Amino acid sequence: MAVHSSLVTFAILALMAPAISSAMEYVVGGDDGWKLGVKYEDWAKDKMFVVGDTLVFKYKSESHNVYKVTGDEFKSCSVPSNNSLGSFTGNDRIKLATAGTKWYICGTSGHCDGGMKLKITVLDGAPAPAPSAASTLFAKGTGFHVLLGMIFSIVAVIMV
Numbered sequence: 001m002a003v004h005s006s007l008v009t010f011a012i013l014a015l016m017a018p019a020i021s022s023a024m025e026y027v028v029g030g031d032d033g034w035k036l037g038v039k040y041e042d043w044a045k046d047k048m049f050v051v052g053d054t055l056v057f058k059y060k061s062e063s064h065n066v067y068k069v070t071g072d073e074f075k076s077c078s079v080p081s082n083n084s085l086g087s088f089t090g091n092d093r094i095k096l097a098t099a100g101t102k103w104y105i106c107g108t109s110g111h112c113d114g115g116m117k118l119k120i121t122v123l124d125g126a127p128a129p130a131p132s133a134a135s136t137l138f139a140k141g142t143g144f145h146v147l148l149g150m151i152f153s154i155v156a157v158i159m160v
């Protein structure tokens with residue numbers, strides 16, 4: 001019976017997975033944090049940022065800071081005169097409120113040119129799928145989960 005129960009549990013989890021995915025919190029740079037010598041492009045490339053997620057910039061506040069900039073400022077490493085993000089605490093939390101491309105740089109002289117720059121693309125949050133909207137689910141690319149869940153449900157039912 002143990003096998004059957006775990007199959008049923010797996011089926012339930014697989015079915016629920018798209019619905020229970022919630023806002024993520026990303027520490028920029030992972031364990032390295034926000035400093036010189038980290039390739040933030042590499043850090044960001046395999047991540048999917050969604051509206052509602054939070055970026056956490058962890059850094060030594062006497063050495064670094066974080067500015068939200070435009071694409072042009074990002075390219076030229078121009079530090080804006082105002083800090084749109086508030087204060088520099090060394091543990092700055094930035095909630096991703098809107099979809100689109102976002103750019104962040106360190107404003108300490110030479111640091112942006114030295115690689116302290118982060119560009120991410122924020123996607124619209126996926127609304128929790130309605131249970132009856134199977135066709136919509138497939139269209140949104142979460143179909144695999146549902147399909148997997150259904151297969152295991154059927155297998156579990158047959159076996160029990």
Ligand SMILES: [Cu+2]
Binds near residue numbers: 065106108116
């Ligand atoms: Cu810096």
